[in-house]
Amino acid sequence: xxxxxxxxxxxKIERSVSTxxxxxxxxxxxxxxxxxxxxTIKTRLQSxxxxxxxxxxxxxxKGILPTAVGSAPTAAVFFGAYTSFxxxxxxxxxxxxxxxxxxxxxxxxxxxxxxxxxxxxxVKQRRQACTDAGTSLAIVKATWKKGGVLGFYQGFVSTVLxxxxxxxxxxxxxxxxxxxxxxxxxxxxxxxxxxxxxAIGGAIAGAVTTPLDVVKTRIMLSTGCxxxxxxxxxxxxxxxxxxxGLRGFFAGFVPRVVxxxxxxxxxxxxxxxxxxxxxxx
Numbered sequence: 001x002x003x004x005x006x007x008x009x010x011x012k013i014e015r016s017v018s019t020x021x022x023x024x025x026x027x028x029x030x031x032x033x034x035x036x037x038x039x040t041i042k043t044r045l046q047s048x049x050x051x052x053x054x055x056x057x058x059x060x061x062k063g064i065l066p067t068a069v070g071s072a073p074t075a076a077v078f079f080g081a082y083t084s085f086x087x088x089x090x091x092x093x094x095x096x097x098x099x100x101x102x103x104x105x106x107x108x109x110x111x112x113x114x115x116x117x118x119x120x121x122x123v124k125q126r127r128q129a130c131t132d133a134g135t136s137l138a139i140v141k142a143t144w145k146k147g148g149v150l151g152f153y154q155g156f157v158s159t160v161l162x163x164x165x166x167x168x169x170x171x172x173x174x175x176x177x178x179x180x181x182x183x184x185x186x187x188x189x190x191x192x193x194x195x196x197x198x199a200i201g202g203a204i205a206g207a208v209t210t211p212l213d214v215v216k217t218r219i220m221l222s223t224g225c226x227x228x229x230x231x232x233x234x235x236x237x238x239x240x241x242x243x244x245g246l247r248g249f250f251a252g253f254v255p256r257v258v259x260x261x262x263x264x265x266x267x268x269x270x271x272x273x274x275x276x277x278x279x280x281x
Contacts, residue, residue, distance in 0.1 A: 007150070007185050008082045008185070009037040009182060009186050010182065010185065010187055010188055010229060011088070011115070011281070012106065012179070012182065013188055014039075014086070014087065014090075014173065014206075015198035015275050015279065016083070016086065016087075017080055017083045017084050019279055020080060020083035020275070021076045021077075021080040021083075021102070022076065022084070022274070023270075023272075023274035023275045023278060024075040024077075024079030024271060025072040025073065025075045025076035026268040026270060026271070026274045027075055027077075027266075027267045027268070027271035027274060028071040028072050028073075028075025028196055029068060029072040030266065030267075030270045031263045031266045031267040031270065032067050032068070032071035032263075033064065033067065033068055033071070033263055034266060035043060035259055035263050035266065036060075036061060036064050036067060037060040037061065038120045038130045038184075038191070038255055038258065038263075039067075039128075039231075040055075040056070040061070040258060041060065041252075041255050042252040042255040042256045042259060043125050043129050043217055043252070044056070044128065044129050045251050045252035045255065046192055046213070046217040046251045046252045047099065047129040047217070047218075047221055047242045048130075048221065048239075050126040052091050054128075054129040054130070054177050054257070055129065056116075062127045062128050063106075063123065063124040063126075063127030063128045064275070065119060065123070066120045066123040066124045066125075066127070066136050066275070067124050070116060070117060070120025070121075070124075071120075071121060073116050074113050074116045074117040074120070074274050075113070077109075077111065077112055077113045077115075077116055078109040078112070078113035078130075079109070080238055081105075081108050081109040081112040081113065082105045082106060082108070082109035083105075084265035085104065085105040085108045085109070085178070086101055086102065086105045087103070089101045089105075092156075092210055093281055096260060099172050099176070102171055102172040102173055103168050105171070106164070106168050106170075106171040106172070107164050107167070107168060109159060109167065109171075110163045110164045110167045111160055111164065112141070114160050114163065116160055117159065117163075118155065118156045118159050119151050119153065119176050120151065121155070121159065121212065121220065122151075122152055122153075122154055122155065123136055123139050123140060123143070123152075123223040124141050125220050125221060126143075126220070126221065127131040127139060128169055129221055130161045130221065148159060148223055154219065154220060155219040157233070158212070158216040158220075158233055159216050161212055161233075162209055162212035162213050162216045165205075165208075165209050165212065166205045166206070166208075166209045166212075167205075168207035169200050169201070169204060169208060170198070170201045170205035170245070170264070171201070171202075172201075172209060173197075173201030173204060173205070173276060174194075174197050174201040174202075174268065175203060176201075177196075177197035178193075178194055178197045179201050180196065180258060181193055184216045184253055187221055189272075190209075190214065190269065190272075191269050191273040191276060194268055194269070194271075195264075195265045195266070195267075195269030195272060195274040196255035197268070198264045198265065198267065198271075199262070199264035199265035199268065200261075200264075200266075200267075200270025201264065202260045202261060202263065202264030202267075203257055203260055203264065205243040205260070206256055206257045206259075206260035206261070207209070207253070207257050209251065210250050210252070210253050210256055210257075211249035212249050213252075213256060214240065214248070214249050214250070214252070214268060215233060215236050215249075216239060218239075218240065219233065219236055219263075250281070271276045
């Protein structure tokens with residue numbers, strides 16, 4: 001009796017920097033605009049004044065303009081930096097150490113993209129949670145008047161401290177789940193399959209990093225919504241614990257995890273499909 005040979009596991013497809021850049025831009029704007037209401041709810045739940053005082057369910061599309069403007073370049077810059085670093089390491093790092101390369105690449109991508117993301121985040125979150133902040137343009141003018149360019153980077157350090165650990169968890173998990181899927185079914189994952197891998201990885205990362213997100217949100221809202229000066233990270237952490245205990249660090253946990261799971265599915269699905277359309281494979 002003759003048995004057929006088992007199907008060989010295909011080699012992993014590595015996208016070019018250009019493909020990753022443009023696919024990331026498409027995916028970024030699509031997911032941020034589509035799931036914006038959930039992000040607004042999460043931000044208001046994390047506000048120091050509480051969900052209802054920061055707007056409740058009213059005006060859940062407030063701040064969508066700066067998000068739409070910033071989401072495409074932010075995601076494009078991230079994937080451009082992420083892919084560039086990975087490709088630069090090829091030939092110098094053993095395949096068994098791919099995980100470490102992905103971890104560092106994710107960190108490089110987040111720090112680089114934060115230069116684009118933070119200014120739009122500052123405007124967006126003040127529009128979402130500060131009931132008396134006015135329009136996005138008014139927030140831009142007020143921020144510039146009070147702090148100049150640096151005013152738009154309030155919360156930069158806390159954003160990097162939140163997003164770098166998030167990406168260090170999410171992107172290696174996304175790549176890991178895709179590799180396991182490739183080995184199991186002996187073919188490259190389809191865009192929907194890659195989307196599921198990214199959604200699961202994102203949900204895990206989102207759950208773990210919720211406390212960092214709460215701290216980042218409080219810092220960004222500290223000057224824009226109150227008369228206080230910008231609070232330091234340590235002051236914010238002490239304040240959250242003093243008023244709400246450990247539970248305060250998980251404010252907005254459910255909508256954050258749900259938003260990231262859904263967003264991860266949409267984001268990676270659109271990203272994977274865009275890569276296929278751009279490269280034809």
